[in-house]
Amino acid sequence: MLKIENLVTKFGSVVALDGVSMTAHESKITTVIGANGAGKSTLLRTISGLEHPAQGAITWQGESIVGRRPEDIVRLGIAHVPEGHAVISELSVEENISMGSLFRRRKFKSDIAKAMDEMYQLFPRLQERRKQLAGTLSGGERQMLAISRALVSRPQLLLLDEPSLGLAPLVVEQIIDSVNTLCRTTGLTVLLVEQNANTALGVADHGVLLALGKVVADRPAAELKADENLRAAYLGY
């Protein structure tokens, strides 16, 4: 379980997160939604150690992870797929995926090939393009690759930042479905940040609505979907 209490993150004097408290429950999909600039990405970046919070607590499996470096947080089983198909274009598909498992080579050498195979089963299109440079992939394929890169480290918690960004609806559906299946079959905990509220709430168990760095609603997803708050947060009425 990931527990966040009163988290504040600032960029210089800009307050991006303003006292956020929320929880991501074991083996559930929790989605954080809200308009652009609401602080969703900052939340994930603070959890994964890319940003340092000004105050507040982040506890993972009962242990505080504030102040740790991103490369150590990955080792605790938290994998982050940042916004914008974060893959390395100059590396091949295979290299991008295996990059995510480098740190496990010593202890889990035998498992790595298996983990890679699972990724190819999850996204067969990546297997066809194994030797291609990531830069030659389409947007949707790159997003699949970024997710595989994170999943190959066998995380218990997946932080997924706007997988739908710039993708056609059909592709979004496919990616979200894969993540959903994975969560339901393997017990992976997912924290999904989305701009695309309806899609996200469609698969999530729980929804958190952010506006201007604050939590304005924190409810079961189905309930939130019907809430007036939602439209107001996006379109201002």
Place this chain on the structure above:
Amino acid sequence: MSESTGLSISHLTVKFGGLTALDDVFLDVAPNTIVGLIGPNGAGKTTIFNSISGLVTPASGEISIHGKKMKWPASHQLAEFGISRTLQGVGLFSGLTVLENVMMGADITSGSNFLKDLFGLSGKAEAKLRRRALDALAWAGALDMAEKMPGQLTYPETKRVSIARALISQPKILLLDEPAAGLGQDDIDKFAALLKQLKQRCAIIIVEHHVDFIGAISDQVYVLNFGKVISSGTFDTVKRDPAVLAAYLGTSAQSGSDALGGDHA
């Protein structure tokens, strides 16, 4: 396209490599109005600004400024055309004082030249420019920051300074790139009041994801998604448009014309 049009764009198409970032976009901005551009991340809002301000070269499209058809301007020619632009990351010069930053906004109209500068004879022009800068700062409510460095300001303060810098050249068209980003509700309200005043002086185009704010101040709103204008009109009409709701909340009312895996910058 009437004579009084402040700025008008038609058939604007921008491509990055194989990706179409903007697809046949149109935009009409009348003088003394505020036009808001909204849309989800990656819809192409900033790319429109970049096209107008010479930072990207459109594949095709036309631009008229003050009713006259023009070439797409180079970035350093904007001031000549009476266009000012603020940058998303504010873009202040970190090694210049606030006053100097604002003076930069009208440097090329100061009437000085290199030889005058070399012989120390630009004092008069400098003094004039300085007064204008102080006026602009005062107008933006940032007069007491004049001698500070940008690094010493709070974020809302840097926004004010960047507005002052954009205004000192007395532009006819002002492009504001996410001016409300990072501001709290209080500052947003103050800022909205500031912009409504500003409208008396020039046409304003705002790229913004803070829809609330856009709704409160804009005369016209254009909604972009996947590089296309999907809706335009007053905020009240736009927000009732199902296409807009779909774009924002992600119901699958989308056109679906995008090929599998296609993406947009």
Place this chain on the structure above:
Amino acid sequence: MNTFLAALFSGTSRGAIFALVALGLVIVWRGAGIVNFAQMGQAMFSTYIASTLITNGNSYWVGFFVALFAGAAMGALLDILVMRPLSNKKKTELLSSDSMRAAVPVIASLGILGALQALAGILWAAEERGFPAPAKQEGFTFGSNVMPFTAFDLFVISLVALTLVITTLFFKKTGIGLAMRATALNQEVAKLSGIRTNRTRTLSWAISGAASSLAGLLITPTSNLSPNTLDLVLIVGFTAAVVGGLDSPAGAVLGGFILGMVISFVTFYDTPEDVFLSILAVLLLVLLIRPRGILGSKDVRRV
């Protein structure tokens, strides 16, 4: 014909060494975004260490390997003591602009170069001294003809070729190599993949240090050793890296050989005095046509 062959052989052997120097520069540039002007200062220093060991009765190979190790250690230290603290300072106002962020590490590396050269002067005096070659420096004989190609040339070329193959395999085939490439290309994604980017960056400095020490060991038998002798090698190596493309290892090798050939042919067919003018000409020509080098990637201006 004999002059042509001589120029060709000498160009190959020089080109190999310049390729090595350029490769050292490229590795650090990709890994840390810094052009290390101290690189050949480190090489000079470690060659002096080798020279001292050999004069004191140790075998050539002891000196050789100690020098490689010393070069690597110096590279790592330089990163840990100077460059890493400097990159942590990014938030200060002076370093908040791109231009100064690019300039200041270059200035630091020049300071390191100056310090190493002065220290070498203090420890080993400024007079030139010879440095032994592990192979004969007389041309092979072919019938009654002396060929313009020596056993040492062969040694240089094969050793450089071996080094290039090993580094290529290291970068392409090993996990650490992948980690280093990932860090160089996208630090954030690398960190999120669990790669300890500080360590891999220090490793780039170390590998670059070892590569340039090797270049120092290979060039001093023909050019002698003094605190300043390798300055010119650095400048040629830098030109080679820029000509090939600063971010491309293959470009470094290509650039190295181009420069080796240019220098060699100018020396043989014209006069050695024109060497630097011809280097300048090659550099300006390439930069005017392809500002990012022959194999360099395009610079994308972002807003």
Place this chain on the structure above:
Amino acid sequence: MSNLKAHSIARKSLIRTFLFTVVMLILGSRFDAYNQAQLALVLILFIGVLSVTILTGISGQLSLGQGALMAVGGYSTALMMINYKLSLWIAIPLSIISAGIAGLLLGVAAARLSGPYLAGTTLVIALAIPTLANRFMSVFKGDEGLPVDVGYPPAWFSNTFGEPSYEKWQIYVALPFAAIALFFASNILLSRSGRMWRAIRDNELAASLNGVNYSRQKIYVFIVSATFAGLSGALYGLRGLVGPSVYPVSLSLTLLTAAVLGGIRSISGAFIGTVIVVYLPDWIEKALGNFSLSEQVSNFLPALISSLLLILVVVINPAGVAGTRLHKHK
């Protein structure tokens, strides 16, 4: 910067220049012969360091080839003095023009380059230019070089002010030029051009959106910087010889070291840095007077210490000694 009135920029620069000149004259009259020669050297190099301050500190472009521009100034002056028997008071201003043209050419190339590309290219230029001396032997006299010096004062000067020593005459020759350089540098930094150049340094894109044609401005910067370097080089050669050995690559690095140590963004920093670089060997000698050091050590100690200082300044406070004020806020 407060209370600017018309023409007050020139006035402010004039006051600075006047004070500078008076202090230098007083120091020059008090010093012994050795220190007079050192002071003359400070004045000469100060102009060269200003060229780095303007180019790197103000406009953010790193050049390692200022020594080559100094050589252009030096050779032009020497050739005019030797071949056309021109007085140095005519030859030096003319040689500044030739340095300016070299700066223009460099600037055109530099406008396309940035960061390490520019640094490396200028370094290659610094290396290639002096080899021209051997290439065109008949004109430049190769490694031997062209002997020139400041000569002796004209009769009217000696009759009016008395016969100065050679060292003092060196000061009298260098000081007017240093004062003029200071005046122009001060004007530029206080006015619009200096502000534009700093803006380009801080944010090229934003500068461009504010109407600055930065490619053109970068060329201006190079021309101005080159004229300063050329002037410095002309005076530097008049210490006795103009030849390739007088303008080595290390000279460019000395200028850069001085500029960084003092504070790369200000005129006072340039002066402080020059004093440090010129006097450091003397200070070290004094400080270590009690130890008997071998020549090998004492020859290299100043270089070692100035290099270490350079590294320390860069790592601890990159804004330099005079830059603390600018640097204190985050």
